[in-house]
Amino acid sequence: MADLEKFRAETRAWLEQNCPAEMRKPMTSDGDTFWGGRNTKFSSEAQRVWFERMRDKGWTVPHWPKEYGGGGLDGEEAKIVRQEMAAIGARQPLTSFGISMLGPALLKYGTEEQKKEHLPKITAGLIRWCQGYSEPNAGSDLASLQTRAVGDGDDYIINGQKIWTSYANYADWIFCLVRTDPAAKKHDGISFILFDMASKGVSTKPILLISGYSPFCETFFDNVRVPKSHVVGTVNRGWDVAKYLLQHERAMISGMGERGVGRPLGQIAADSVGADAQGKLDDAQLRSQIANFEVDEAALAAAAERAVDLAKAGQSHPAFSSAMKYYGTELNKRRYEILMSAGGIDALEWESDRSRGGARPRAWLRTKANSIEGGTSEVMLGIVAKRILDLPGA
Amino acid sequence: MALVLTEEQSMLRDSARGLISDKAPVAHLRGLRDAKDTIGFSRELWKTFAEMGFSGLLVPDQFGGSGLGCVEAGIVMEEIGRTLMPSPFLATSVLAASALTRGGSEAQKAQHLPKIADGSLLAALAIDEGAKHRPLQTKLQATRAGNGFKLSGDKAFVVDGHTADLLIVAARSAGSAGDKNGLTLFLVDPRAKGLTVERTAMVDSHNAARIVFENVEVNADHVLGEVDQGFALLEGVLNIGRGAVASEMVGLSDEVFGRTVTYLKERKQFGKAIGEFQALQHRAAELYIDIEITRAAVLKALQALDTDTAKAATAVSVAKARAGTTATRAVQEGVQMHGGMGMTDQFDIGFFMKRARVCQELFGDSNFHTDQLASGKGY
Numbered sequence: 001m002a003d004l005e006k007f008r009a010e011t012r013a014w015l016e017q018n019c020p021a022e023m024r025k026p027m028t029s030d031g032d033t034f035w036g037g038r039n040t041k042f043s044s045e046a047q048r049v050w051f052e053r054m055r056d057k058g059w060t061v062p063h064w065p066k067e068y069g070g071g072g073l074d075g076e077e078a079k080i081v082r083q084e085m086a087a088i089g090a091r092q093p094l095t096s097f098g099i100s101m102l103g104p105a106l107l108k109y110g111t112e113e114q115k116k117e118h119l120p121k122i123t124a125g126l127i128r129w130c131q132g133y134s135e136p137n138a139g140s141d142l143a144s145l146q147t148r149a150v151g152d153g154d155d156y157i158i159n160g161q162k163i164w165t166s167y168a169n170y171a172d173w174i175f176c177l178v179r180t181d182p183a184a185k186k187h188d189g190i191s192f193i194l195f196d197m198a199s200k201g202v203s204t205k206p207i208l209l210i211s212g213y214s215p216f217c218e219t220f221f222d223n224v225r226v227p228k229s230h231v232v233g234t235v236n237r238g239w240d241v242a243k244y245l246l247q248h249e250r251a252m253i254s255g256m257g258e259r260g261v262g263r264p265l266g267q268i269a270a271d272s273v274g275a276d277a278q279g280k281l282d283d284a285q286l287r288s289q290i291a292n293f294e295v296d297e298a299a300l301a302a303a304a305e306r307a308v309d310l311a312k313a314g315q316s317h318p319a320f321s322s323a324m325k326y327y328g329t330e331l332n333k334r335r336y337e338i339l340m341s342a343g344g345i346d347a348l349e350w351e352s353d354r355s356r357g358g359a360r361p362r363a364w365l366r367t368k369a370n371s372i373e374g375g376t377s378e379v380m381l382g383i384v385a386k387r388i389l390d391l392p393g394a
Numbered sequence: 395m396a397l398v399l400t401e402e403q404s405m406l407r408d409s410a411r412g413l414i415s416d417k418a419p420v421a422h423l424r425g426l427r428d429a430k431d432t433i434g435f436s437r438e439l440w441k442t443f444a445e446m447g448f449s450g451l452l453v454p455d456q457f458g459g460s461g462l463g464c465v466e467a468g469i470v471m472e473e474i475g476r477t478l479m480p481s482p483f484l485a486t487s488v489l490a491a492s493a494l495t496r497g498g499s500e501a502q503k504a505q506h507l508p509k510i511a512d513g514s515l516l517a518a519l520a521i522d523e524g525a526k527h528r529p530l531q532t533k534l535q536a537t538r539a540g541n542g543f544k545l546s547g548d549k550a551f552v553v554d555g556h557t558a559d560l561l562i563v564a565a566r567s568a569g570s571a572g573d574k575n576g577l578t579l580f581l582v583d584p585r586a587k588g589l590t591v592e593r594t595a596m597v598d599s600h601n602a603a604r605i606v607f608e609n610v611e612v613n614a615d616h617v618l619g620e621v622d623q624g625f626a627l628l629e630g631v632l633n634i635g636r637g638a639v640a641s642e643m644v645g646l647s648d649e650v651f652g653r654t655v656t657y658l659k660e661r662k663q664f665g666k667a668i669g670e671f672q673a674l675q676h677r678a679a680e681l682y683i684d685i686e687i688t689r690a691a692v693l694k695a696l697q698a699l700d701t702d703t704a705k706a707a708t709a710v711s712v713a714k715a716r717a718g719t720t721a722t723r724a725v726q727e728g729v730q731m732h733g734g735m736g737m738t739d740q741f742d743i744g745f746f747m748k749r750a751r752v753c754q755e756l757f758g759d760s761n762f763h764t765d766q767l768a769s770g771k772g773y
Contacts, residue, residue: 266773281773291768298712299691306397306690313398323683384682385675389655393670 007077011084018053022046024089033095036125038172054093060123061099068115069123075312098122098129100252102175105245109233132162132176140379143186149178158224168204168217171197181236192238195226211365249374250321254328265290269342293334300327319387326380329370336364397693406466410473418479420742427599433557434601435480444513452491457507463700464634468641475645478749480600482516485554488638490517493562497619497627518558520549520605527758530572536565542614545607555603556593558584568622577625579618586610598748633710636757637699640692640717643753647685647724650746654728681727688720708770711763718760721750
């Protein structure tokens, strides 16, 4: 315990000294997130400095082993780093699907060679990954995916199409689910494979969304040649890897609402609806919605903390991330409904500088995908019902 | 601090669960209700509680207790919630023990705390006056008279009021309803002249009383804490009570939910278990998630009460508000999913529904605590 308190004090001092003031302000646009990758650019000098200091410290991913470029911290220490970063409002120095999704799967299922090859490039921000899961006819029923990988000597030849591939147009590599045995039952013929998006035959096409942004792409594979050694885990057992990765993806999505919007909701609302002499919002219904939301938000934060602690204590249920994903995404949608209501007509502007290019309505529309991506709310409830509650039926 | 129970806390839970599920299943409450028992709980079982060290859980070591914290008290309350055991634990061992420990003079502590720990003294906290919990609105008047005060006014919803050997009474000694200043807590002998206790039979078959004070004389050395400055002490004690009741509601919700899921697996209609229907699966899953999130919020509040009193008020409001809505949802889904059987007195589910409604009102319902949170954050 004394050691941990010492570690906390050192961490606090180090962050205080090394985190630039600009990197302690709430993020206001997509450009504030640093994703890394071959073609990346820093949006500011402070962003570069912060990233490089954290990378050199090993703290882009504090809890990964040092030999793979992580910080080698144990669960308690990593929690302290998170808490101390939160305490000063420090931004994540590096955000990537390599960290939140592929990394955990590689650590569990990857060969030593695969780990050594890919993990250090993730922690150093050199390679940006995308996720090739959904297909036009494989959404909630993901295991019905049709993208084919046919053996050809030491390689596979991959043909097919993925959809909703987040930032595929910026990604360097893809982790992809492909069907390697079309004769097997649908869960049993899938493999999890890695390849370079610069490979011949890969093309992407951004999809324009209701937000006016195009974070997702269609991704096409036309005779893409990939070495068989790029399969992670056992051939035809990719569903195990896919499910394990989804648990991490869901945990990540459930936490998305925790990225603060800066000012407290109560203050944001007071700006537009006004407040009485005691500071109470002039819109009683809105006040009550905000308060109810904040009760649930605080409770969810406690549950997220508890989920980590339970996992450390070996007491967590593997499907619990589905519960958190369901609640976190529904709550984030509520947050943005409140923000829109609190903003009134000011929150409807779509293009002006005043509205920072319609940042709020676009973010509001973006949240509607939270309860769809990574498994819909309905799929999450189904998983909880079957895997945790053990209710009968298909 | 990790948001999981320590090994010692898990052992405490196991021993509380063992005792309570064995000696006081729901049938115990049903039996007391059907017999119209005049005490409303089992004195024999209370003796066992004392022998196992539960009654003095929050009493400091030097006064014969175990000197444990709110997390431990919450653990016992959660087990009480699972079987709806009627027990002096909340009023005596949580509320009165906290009030005396935090606000009592050395003499007051020495006089009362050892008796709470050994189970020989029962106490009750008299706060509410109107239909809703509004401690700031306290009107019961304390007027200076001779070497002390005279109390006049009414109290309601006094848990265990009719069996108490000692009352802790919130009274207004200065200012007017709504003021933080001017509240004083008094230790009052229920046998004092001018004091009338009426036991009120409540929907949940648990103990409560209305108490009328007519010029009840209280000596100045029976003031608990400071004259006119009792609100902070009272709020601190109430927050502990709120955390404890929130724990009771977690136990209650979890038990109702467990019984309901079992029923979903057993009950067959249209040739299959009703738990196969997606309409019910999703509702059950949502309720499970609600309970687990509330459980974390309640544990967070109990830990804050033990360690971080500055943050505790907000955490307690979150916990009590969440526990109230979660328990309400749990008992309603419980009855609905049990169908007609859930409406029968023969099934236990109805007892949980009744108790949940009372726990909602105890020390502020979800609306009260949500409003507290908003006001605390300045909107």
